[in-house]
Amino acid sequence: MDRREFLRAAGPAAVAGLAGCLGGGSADTDYDVGMSAKAFRPVRIAVEPGTTVRWLNTSKQGHSVTAYENDIPDGADYFASGGFDTEQAARDNWGSSSGGTMYEGDDFTHTFETLGEYPYFCIPHERAGMVGTVVVTEDPETATSGE
Structure with missing residues (x-):
C-alpha cells in the first residue's frame, strides 16, 4: 500500500477518533447554545413558543446565562443560571459568591413561552461582548440567526 492509499483509508478513522477532542470543549453535542471563552455560539437563536433551550458551557471559563430583565x-x-428571579439578584450573587456560575460541562435550560426577543449575557464577560439573543417566533425559519 502506498502513502496516499494509506492516508485515504486511515484519514476518516483518524478524524472520527478525534471527534469531541478538537477545540478543548465537551464532546456533548446535545445543546442549543454553546459557550466559548468569551462568546455564545450561536449568538442568536430562533425558536417556537414552548421550546426549551439548553445552554452548555463548552469552554474552560466560568460563565453565566443572565437575561436583561428590562429587555x-x-x-x-x-431566566438566569443559578435560578435567580431578577437580574440584580444574579449580579449580586455573582459578585459575592460566584452564584450562578456554570463551569465546563454544566448546562442551563429555560422554556420560552412568550413571543419576542430575549437578550441575555454572561456576567463576568459582559464587557467583552458576551451577549446573545433568543427570538421566540411562530416561524423560526424566517428569523435571522448568527454565529
Missing part, C-alpha cells in the same frame, strides 16, 4: 417581553418569565 425581555412583558409577561415573560425571567
